[in-house]
Amino acid sequence: MIAIVKRLRRGLGVLLVCGAVGLTGGCDDDTYSRDPLDGQGLLVVDNFTGSRLRVYIDGERVDNVSSGRHRYYDLEPGIYRVALDGSDTDRSWAGDVDVLERRRSVMEVRNYIGDYRYYDIRVYFD
Numbered sequence: 001m002i003a004i005v006k007r008l009r010r011g012l013g014v015l016l017v018c019g020a021v022g023l024t025g026g027c028d029d030d031t032y033s034r035d036p037l038d039g040q041g042l043l044v045v046d047n048f049t050g051s052r053l054r055v056y057i058d059g060e061r062v063d064n065v066s067s068g069r070h071r072y073y074d075l076e077p078g079i080y081r082v083a084l085d086g087s088d089t090d091r092s093w094a095g096d097v098d099v100l101e102r103r104r105s106v107m108e109v110r111n112y113i114g115d116y117r118y119y120d121i122r123v124y125f126d
Contacts, residue, residue, distance in 0.1 A: 031046075031070075032044050032046075032070070032104055032106060032126055034072050034104075035104075036074070036101075036102050036103065036104065037074055038102075039076075039101065040074050040075060040076055040077070040101065040102075041074075041075055041076070041077050041099035041100050041101055041102070041103055041104075041105060042072055042073070042074060042075070042099075042103070042104045042105065043057070043072070043073040043075055043080070043082075043097065043099055043104075043105050043107070044070055044071070044072055044073075044104050044105065044106045044107065044126075045065045045070060045071050045073070045082075045084075045107045045109065046065075046069075046070035046106060046107065046108045046109065047065040047066065047067055047068065047069055047070065047109050048068070048108060048109060048110045049067060049086070049089075049091075049109060049110060049111050049119070050067050050111070051067055051086040051087055051088050051089045051091070052064050052065065052066050052067055052086070052087040052088070053065040053084050053085070053086060053087070053109060054084070054085040054086075054087055055071070055073075055082070055083075055084060056082070056083040056084075056085070057073065057075070057080050057081070057082055058080055058081050059081065059083075064087070065109075075099045076099070077099055077100055077101040078098075078099055079096050079097070079098055079099075080096065080097050080099060081094065081095075081096055082094065082095060082096070082097045082107070084109060084119060084121075086119075089116075090116065090117050091111065091112075091116065091117055091118060091119050092117070092118070092119070093109075093118065093119040093121055095121070097123055100125060103125050103126065104125065104126040105123065105124075105125055106123065106124055106125070106126050107121055107122070107123050108121070108122040108123075108124075109121055110122075
């Protein structure tokens with residue numbers, strides 16, 4: 001009986017160690033799996049809102065981003081004026097976004113809970 005308990009403990013210990021390794025570093029976040037083209041940057045608009053986003057880059061309308069989805073835009077490196085407009089809401093946002101060569105510029109778009117007219121935007125480089 002003691003031998004069985006020791007084996008169970010040893011097996012449980014191995015299982016816990018393997019589980020901890022898997023949780024801390026065993027998997028990569030492949031949310032944005034597309035890489036920029038050579039000599040270009042990639043703008044990613046990730047829509048965490050409940051509405052479709054109309055996207056404008058330097059005043060020109062480009063492909064929409066559906067609710068809960070993200071879309072990629074291949075761009076030359078530089079600073080771009082990006083405007084977002086909700087298709088069935090009064091929310092909007094406009095600002096400058098840097099696009100870096102061989103990097104992803106990710107715009108996470110969420111509803112701003114303080115005011116129904118605005119989006120909460122987080123921009124970072126991946």
